[in-house]
Amino acid sequence: MNTALTIRTGQKRMSRWSFGAITVDRVIEFERPLATLAYLYPTAPKDGLAPHRHWLEPDLVDPLSGLLKIAFHTFVIRTPRTTILVDTCSGNDRHRPQKTRYHMNSWPYLERLAAIGVQPEAVDYVLCTHLHVDHVGWNTRLVDGRWVPTFPNARYLFSRREWAYWVDHYETEAFTDDPYYQDSILPVIAAGQAVFVDDDYPVDHGVTLEPSPGHTPGHVCIRVTGGGRTAVMSGDLMHHAVQCAEPDWNSCFCVDPDGSRATRRAFLERHAETPTLIMPAHFPTPAVGRIVPSGKAWRFWFEGEPRPPR
Numbered sequence: 001m002n003t004a005l006t007i008r009t010g011q012k013r014m015s016r017w018s019f020g021a022i023t024v025d026r027v028i029e030f031e032r033p034l035a036t037l038a039y040l041y042p043t044a045p046k047d048g049l050a051p052h053r054h055w056l057e058p059d060l061v062d063p064l065s066g067l068l069k070i071a072f073h074t075f076v077i078r079t080p081r082t083t084i085l086v087d088t089c090s091g092n093d094r095h096r097p098q099k100t101r102y103h104m105n106s107w108p109y110l111e112r113l114a115a116i117g118v119q120p121e122a123v124d125y126v127l128c129t130h131l132h133v134d135h136v137g138w139n140t141r142l143v144d145g146r147w148v149p150t151f152p153n154a155r156y157l158f159s160r161r162e163w164a165y166w167v168d169h170y171e172t173e174a175f176t177d178d179p180y181y182q183d184s185i186l187p188v189i190a191a192g193q194a195v196f197v198d199d200d201y202p203v204d205h206g207v208t209l210e211p212s213p214g215h216t217p218g219h220v221c222i223r224v225t226g227g228g229r230t231a232v233m234s235g236d237l238m239h240h241a242v243q244c245a246e247p248d249w250n251s252c253f254c255v256d257p258d259g260s261r262a263t264r265r266a267f268l269e270r271h272a273e274t275p276t277l278i279m280p281a282h283f284p285t286p287a288v289g290r291i292v293p294s295g296k297a298w299r300f301w302f303e304g305e306p307r308p309p310r
Ligand SMILES: [Zn+2]
Pocket: 132, 134, 135, 236, 281, 282
């Protein structure tokens, strides 16, 4: 069963896209109403959702709770030569009593990968758009009490710039509740599978990294081109579609507030009214779409939805 195919407004949504000889699949770990506006966007006005509720509800904001709907998924890129995973969600079996969302999960993530024909041994590359906890979880799994790389034959590509920033921060007190550095990153390095690369590293024909610093210092996007089409996996440059309409709202996780805003605006400007398919890390089903101008800012035109008004 491919659980990425969900029923929404009575219609099956695509979870595979083709770019010439390259295919991209979306494999969901989970998605649900999760965050309050005040938590995710602490600098947004208290009633900041009010002007947007008419287009956010019910698919992007839960009308009852008012919570923003957030997804966690991996994009699986298959070229004629390589299988590449982009972002590895939260992972299983983490003991995080202080962070209940990550605590002792048992998502059927590997089963979902298998359902699209991807066994762990077949993965050639793992790319993390950045080194936050919800992008590195399936880098490892617990086997006989030890954290080991989930994908034994993969090279894990980490931005050199990103690593240089985090390696100094992971040992600080802020991470004692959330030691994902120890269980999701260090075992990959210890196994000799980590490769530290520049932010514009070409991974394979038609698959390249692009620097997009701000959310984190070494945040990268992944650009996929083939068959005359382009997609960009944009990681956490935006967490929720409301940020297309409110591009100055930074998430509580953005390391560099000014850099985040500047990168987000430049990204929206660059891709507005182009056919480039944008694949953010946390937008709920149907998860992907295009940027279109709307009012004084932009809107996200989800695939299969009516185009938002100008
Ligand atoms: Zn994230």
